[in-house]
Amino acid sequence: MRAARPAGTAALAAVLLAVAAPAPAAGPGTHSVVTWGASADRLGDGVPDRAYRLVLRTSAGGDGLRVRLSNAFGDRPLTLDSVWAGTQDTGARLVPGSNRRLTFGGAPSVRVPAGATLWSDPLPGRLPGGANLVVSLHSPDAAGPASGHGMAMQTSYTAEGDHGGEESDEHWTGRTGSWFYLDAVAVRTPARTGAVAALGDSITDGWQSTSDLNRRWPDYLARRLQQAGSDVRGVANEGISGNKVLADGAGPSALNRLDRDVLSLPGVRTVFLFEGVNDLKAHTGVTAGDLVDGYRQIAARAHAAGKCVVGATIAPFKGWGEWDADAEAVRQEVNTFVRTSDAFDAFTDFDRVLRSPYDRERMLPALDGGDHLHPNDKGMQAMADAVDLTALQCGDPPA
Incomplete structure (x- = not known):
């Protein structure tokens, strides 16, 4: 090749996204880096009052986790009133104590305009690379074209109603091979x-x-x-x-x-x-x-x-x-x-x-x-x- 031009285990999982000391403030020595991504496309019509528990594999480790929600192919605003991030135990069950709510401008819900993507606020705590991150999200009024990634090669889960804050798998009885309304996750790392x-x-x-x-x-x-x-x-x-x-x-x-x-x-x-x-x-x-x-x-x-x-x-x-x-x-x-x-x-x-x-x-x-x-x-x-x-x-x- 030509040279470039200048320019888990339960023990490990238990510490992921644990409530800890707040992440250090961003400074000149740190920046945001994508740790997971999946290109969005149209996935058919959205279903109101459905929740998705999406299983993702991270790459870069860091703190200040953020997720990017996608309504890129939507023809109307998308409301997400419950978005959580935790760590997978097995299946749809999460490691106890790992699940925490994400916010958007300090609010627990967000309205994503048609055709847009939108980042969450950073979540304090550190996320290692190579972790099974789980993002749970719920929309009360999803309708029209849904945005997401069709061929995930990964089993994720669905539930009727908002059960994102639950760490058990009791209500997550549906399965899906797609990732809905999510197209990127980033963490803060050394520059x-x-x-x-x-x-x-x-x-x-x-x-x-x-x-x-x-x-x-x-x-x-x-x-x-x-x-x-x-x-x-x-x-x-x-x-x-x-x-x-x-x-x-x-x-x-x-x-x-x-x-x-x-x-x-x-x-x-x-x-x-x-x-x-x-x-x-x-x-x-x-x-x-x-x-x-x-x-x-x-x-x-x-x-x-x-x-x-x-x-x-x-x-x-x-x-x-x-x-x-x-x-x-x-x-x-x-x-x-x-x-x-x-x-x-x-x-x-x-x-x-x-x-x-x-x-x-x-x-x-x-x-x-x-x-x-x-x-x-x-x-x-x-x-x-x-x-x-x-x-x-x-x-x-x-x-």
């Missing part, structure tokens, strides 16, 4: 700590990895960063299944969601761009030049925002029903650009990591999730292991 946002499609979203075990490739990357003691600790998974670089469809295109889903997240130092296969296999006449232009626009906008950009080659997908020789030719041309262009600060060669040595157009069977497009758990780990951690540093961290 040298940064984050990487992975802008991608269903491969980044984790399809074909094992649900509830956090085996998406960004999860493996977060664990590598933690173990390496890197200054980049936050990892935001901004993948949407079916997403394209150039055209809206399964969520807004990467070009159209870049600002909200990536550049607006606090502490992001590096944008990791891994998209394009859906543009190719859709057979809409997208050329290599079209995709390259899209990549260049994303990189330029990220650079203008002071971020580094790591590009990734498009992985092989021969055997998938929409593969053909024309799409393969475009893929090869685009990958040559990724490997040789100065548009990116660095690149990761996912094509080389995943392809079979016997058929370079096809994924290695041992890494194939079974559909010849999405890697399995081993493939996800191989992808994360291929990322040069030093390329995510983006030069020297802030003083």
